[in-house]
Each structure stands twice: as structure tokens, then as C-alpha cells.
Amino acid sequence: MLEIGGSGWRSQRRDAPLLNTYRSLCDARGQACIVLHKGSTGEDDLVVDLSPLRLPETFDEVAIACLAFSGVPGQIEAGVTSPSDDNDGEGGENYSSVGDEDPFESRPIYQLPPCNIAWTLNRADAKSLGKKMAKAFDTAEAKAPKSKKPQHVKPGKGRRHGGYGIG
DSSP states (O other): OEEEETTOOBTTTTBOHHHHHHHHHHHHHTOOEEEEEEOSSSEEEEEEEOGGGOOGGGHHHHHHHHHHHHOSOOEEOOOOOOGGGTTSSSOOOOOOOSTTOOHHHHSOGGGSOOOEEEEEEEHHHHHHHHHHHHHHTTOOOOOOOOOOSOTTSOTTOOGGGTTTSOO
16 A cells, blocks of 8 residues: 555646556556545545556446445546447547457556545544555555664665774
């Protein structure tokens, strides 16, 4: 689960590079992208993006199951239309590929629409629900092992510069 202050939007670059990188990592691992957007008012948004799973035919079913599993009212923010629904005349974005190929099979994740489930909760509830969703999707990260570096060595000091007690 990624925790980020606010929306992650950077006005200098007009994008959210941390969110894009984390979504790409989740896509490479084939897991749901779980992000906690910390708010300044005490209300946080927990967002679960199902698009890295790359199973558009089951997104609606999984989203409804997530809402039921959480026990907390939430909302499905974006859905995915199948390639056969692209020419329905509504003027939405067309995410289909060339021919009969499924875009979720061939396109990179940044070219695919997100399928988000979102909850707005206070911080403690959002963190506990995020941990619950991480366990449900098996995305919990293992804790990093402790550093093997000796504790008496100052940062930036190596063997050449006497950092290990060599004169």
C-alpha cells in the first residue's frame, strides 16, 4: 500500500509521477494498486485500482465484492467498457486496439483506463481498511531486513577514508 500526501499531483510537471510509477510496479507484479491519499482535513481517500490485474471482464464483480468485503460504504469511480462497446456514440475515450485484440492484453498500463474503488474515511479507519485490502489482494510488502553496516561508521565514510577505524 502506498501512502501519499494529497493527490500526488505536481504542478511543475503537470503529472503525478509517484502514482504512475507505483501503478506500473503493480502492473508488473500483477496486483491491485492500493493508495492512501492523506488529506489535510482529517479525511483521507483510500483508492484501490483494479486495472493492473488486467481482467476487465471481472472488474465490476471484483469491485462489488470489495465493497461488500470492506463493510464500509464506498464508490466505484471508473468502469471499463469492453472493446465491443466502443462505438456506442457517447464520445468517450476509445481504449481498443487494432483489430479484435484486447487492449488489456497488448497496451501498457499508462494507456489503460483506471478502475477505481474509493472510500473517504478518517485516517485510522483508512489505514486499517488499506491493510485489510492489502491482505485480501496479497499485496502486503515484507519488511526490509536491517542494515548490515556497522553502527559506528559515519555516512559517506568508506575503508579508504578511515571510516572503519583504519588510521
